Amino acid sequence: MTNKPTILIIYTGGTIGMIKDYSTNALKAFDFSQIVQKIPELQQLNCTIKSISFKEPIDSSNMNTSYYVAIAEMIENNYDTFDGFVVLTGSDTMSYIASALSFMLENLTKPIIFTGSQLPIGDLRTDAKENLITSIEIAAARKNGQPIICEVCLYFEYKLYRGNRTTKISAEHFEAFASMNYPPLAESGVHLNFNEHHLYVPKNYQKKLIVRKKLETNVVILKLFPGITQAVVASILSIKNLKGVVLETYGAGNAPNEQWFLTLLKNAIKKGIKIINVTQCSGGSVILGHYDTSVGLKEIGVIGGLDITTETAIAKLMYLLSENLSDDEFSSYFNKSMRGELTNR
Structure with missing residues (x-):
């Protein structure tokens, strides 16, 4: 790992990637290659940020296992180059995707943070900026030279959850997700506090990532x-x-x-x-x-x-x-x- 972590944003679609054209009030796709220029606060983070996107961003309602594989392959192809990943998807099926990716990615030793928003990134009252900024901060967080998070997680409205423990509970509140049977892995307030005894810690950081791409859909x-x-x-x-x-x-x-x-x-x-x-x-x-x-x-x-x-x-x-x-x-x-x-x- 370099001294300054490198984080890859993977945009698949969803509300977070929309901005409003105020002349027409229509929503259009946000260009994530311009992310640092559009959200200058990101420059204050101690990491290098790059982004890639699906060629055709999809609504989360159209999510299926072929897209799960596409996300997994984007991570696989960039795994050795980046220190952490932030995956942006629509929130409606985010718990399903995060759960699937947790099984598909074996021997994971880097953070995969899923996030999104209830309002588009270009809206005045959006929750997208906080969710995105803190997700990147979490993905870049390290302790003793190793990433603090080494699993597939979901961050939304000041809380980081284990991805495969989450359920979407609200279609309109910013606090859209809950993890009823497992406590949050981190909480964001004045400080970003990790609940370290609830985190997954790899036994061997040298194991090679294995990506399981076969999923039975019947x-x-x-x-x-x-x-x-x-x-x-x-x-x-x-x-x-x-x-x-x-x-x-x-x-x-x-x-x-x-x-x-x-x-x-x-x-x-x-x-x-x-x-x-x-x-x-x-x-x-x-x-x-x-x-x-x-x-x-x-x-x-x-x-x-x-x-x-x-x-x-x-x-x-x-x-x-x-x-x-x-x-x-x-x-x-x-x-x-x-x-x-x-x-x-």
Whole structure:
């Protein structure tokens, strides 16, 4: 590493990259190659900043796994040149992307900070400048010659979170994200304070980055609700080539214990479909067998997701399904914290 950290901004699209043409009131894309000139405050940061962008910036609603790979490859191709990365995306799917990248980037020893904004960077009251400036500061932060952050994170409204622990909770407040089951990694106030005992610390900084680019997309999220019918569950579980299901259950992992429901799940599992039980609650954990209404799920081979978020469960499912694992290996890896995404019991 050089004495002055080099940070690469990767712009994929999203609200943060928009400025308003005040003559027409229309929003247009911001030129991130001019970032330091447009936001002179960045010159006060003790780092060198470069930027690259998607050729065609995308709305976060159009995000898919091919774009995940594109972001991962941008990091891979620049990994040895830069000391840290700030990835700008639309906030709507940011938790999904950050979660996926946490699994795709193995042996990570540098910071990957996702951020965005609720208002465009050119707006008078924008939250974009603070989010961007502090994200760069975090990416450049070092201690004893090593980066303080060595994982995929998400920074928004004065808080840095582990990316695969986050959920978007508000479409209009600046405080758009929460991490219900894991504390913030850093908080920005008068000082930038890192909660160091919550950070991931690599065991070996010399390991080569491995980028996993295969993701299984034949997966689905099935959210339970009172009155869900046999026909609905049956039609979802009979989707052609379906490989995995994230089952959003009630409370601590509870679901109907009616025979038709358990039989449908059991038959799907027999066909090799992996079913992961996550809670619909914003916080807390699945504890299979804790109540009678989850005993049946445990007996037929549904995998308890512990305190993993839905966003991370779908990302981890996509990742593990592409790794050609045995049933026992799959269950073992899913129940194990691989990137700090769940709390091992």
